[in-house]
Amino acid sequence: MNVRNVRDKITWTTIVTVFANAGQVDQANEYFDEIPDRDKVSWMVMADGYLRANHFKEALDVFREMEGSNIRADGYTMVCILRVCMHLGALEVGKWIRCYIDKNKIRRDVFLGNALIDMYLKCGNVERAMKIFE
Template sequence: MPDRDAVSWTAMIDAYVQAARFREALEMFHEMQYSNVRADEFTMVSVITACAQLGALEMGEWARIYMSRHRIKMDVFVGNELIDMYSKCGTVERALDIFKEMRIRDKFTWTAIILGLAVNGYGEEAIDMFHGMIKVLEAPDEVTFIGVLTACTHAGLVDKGQELFLCMTETYKITPNLVHYGCMIDLLGRTGKLTEALETIGQMPMTPNSTIWGGDPAGSL
């Protein structure tokens, strides 16, 4: 393929991302620049995803500068990936800045910021964000609930966690999976409610795995 355009380069970069070959995705992006082919927002989604998975904050910041210089718009997909990247790199303030800048937000935007806050220890803020999501009529999904249950774990909010677990099953009709149960058991265990944790394990409709018996459920995301 002697004459590659932005679509061709983006397809190759994304293929590496989908194969979890993130360093090679970024190397391909560098080759794209050397070939004087300008990236677009679709390219940047893949590039920022690779940065997020590698925890490559410096490269991610460069990607934002590149977007600004080339007037690539930050659509909802780019914004969501930026929130995820900054969260994974521990720079929650920047993730919040991106969230506030976004004129259009979808369910994945809210879920990304809730998860980002939760896994970085901002439990109360994540729960507040969850309630904000509900107010704008964005229906949470199973990943959103992993985020907000993780937030309850970090904040030690047993009653709130149990309330949200019930809300997930009864209000939103979401069937809990292993990660949801893992969050609840982790929450109960951390707050000294070992009997309730064991009872919850006994009530699970699936066989407990290593996540249930001693892992960090949110760490599997």
């Protein structure tokens, strides 16, 4: 990738970030759709924008589309999507995310561990939350 492509990608992602942080997720999504070569950062900016705007289903849709684009998620991605599951009460999706974390050997730091605990607690599975805590 040449310098111009990197600069263009950063510019597109910055525009999406500005609109997403301002709560203008529809406008952010319009620019996101124009990004020619999306990377993990651009996908997560869009998903996080939806999460912050309480558009949880849309955030989950962005994650699913990202997965379909063969972009490998990281710990930050998992924390964001677990927060979406928590707000939706989507325990089954949260369980799938936990399997994804284990299968892809994503490092469980304190942020990811806490997100898993929160998701299980807020989805009503106290026993599983305690196992992760222990």
